Amino acid sequence: GNHWGYGKENGPDLWHTHYPVAQGSRQSPIDIPRQVSHDPSLGPIVLDYDHCTSISISNNGHSVVVNFDDTDERSVIHGGPLENPYRLKQFHFHWGGKGCDGSEHTVAGNSYASELHLVHWNAVKYTSFDHAAAAPEGLAVVGIFLETGDDHRWLHTITDAMYMVKYKGSITDFKGFNPKCLLPSSLHYWTYLGSLTTPPLHESVTWILLKDPIAVSEKQLGKFRLLQFTGEEEDQRLRMENNFRPPQPLKGRRIRSSN
Numbered sequence: 001g002n003h004w005g006y007g008k009e010n011g012p013d014l015w016h017t018h019y020p021v022a023q024g025s026r027q028s029p030i031d032i033p034r035q036v037s038h039d040p041s042l043g044p045i046v047l048d049y050d051h052c053t054s055i056s057i058s059n060n061g062h063s064v065v066v067n068f069d070d071t072d073e074r075s076v077i078h079g080g081p082l083e084n085p086y087r088l089k090q091f092h093f094h095w096g097g098k099g100c101d102g103s104e105h106t107v108a109g110n111s112y113a114s115e116l117h118l119v120h121w122n123a124v125k126y127t128s129f130d131h132a133a134a135a136p137e138g139l140a141v142v143g144i145f146l147e148t149g150d151d152h153r154w155l156h157t158i159t160d161a162m163y164m165v166k167y168k169g170s171i172t173d174f175k176g177f178n179p180k181c182l183l184p185s186s187l188h189y190w191t192y193l194g195s196l197t198t199p200p201l202h203e204s205v206t207w208i209l210l211k212d213p214i215a216v217s218e219k220q221l222g223k224f225r226l227l228q229f230t231g232e233e234e235d236q237r238l239r240m241e242n243n244f245r246p247p248q249p250l251k252g253r254r255i256r257s258s259n
């Protein structure tokens, strides 16, 4: 049927028809205001990715996703606002069209070129990712802003693999990638309780947004736009771009800032 997407006929403003939680009280993304309350009790976020390696890279028709082996506690994040360790499951990106911004969260009304989401789940409290994804404390997503500037030396491995997953439903081996190389210099962050930013929009995410962006070149971002929303067998060739949901109402939520 009318599967959800980012077009005029199936985009974010229409998602509420099949996913009423779209108008819920803890939806994401949001705009991060200039002044956020600083919480001295918030410790540092710790990303233990040392034994972490990727398995595959895929095109799910909405984004490009790098998948990880989450069968043990090898790659977890803990600390910060989190009461348990959360296992890395996948990371993916949201981006705009040529010369246009495409981040999901905004900072004082300003967008970035793109936004990277590192998706983790609470394997201490839940038996599977799918259960965690539907539970209030189930997921922790680390958001990293991308701004255009110099080439990112490690992003090349990802953009070079994109020609292998051009079409929706494609997947290929992508081993040995450690996302630690995509982190900015500072792990200072904002945190708030929100949701998945794509349907089913479950209100299950503790968001941890790093304040500092990483720099990627316009050329590297251009390779993201070679991906397609559509499958190889489809007549329509829809370039994958502008796959971001705009900021949603804060509805009284508190946003906390690490130091």
Ligand SMILES: NS(=O)(=O)c1ccc(C(=O)NCC(F)(F)F)cc1
Binding pocket: 117, 119, 130, 133, 141, 195, 196, 197, 198, 199, 200, 201, 202
């Ligand atoms: N863009 S986001 O908020 O990081 C984001 C992260 C993960 C998922 C996801 O796994 N959806 C499938 C599920 F879990 F079965 F619902 C969707 C959005």
Ligand SMILES: [Zn+2]
Binding pocket: 092, 093, 094, 117, 197
């Ligand atoms: Zn995302």
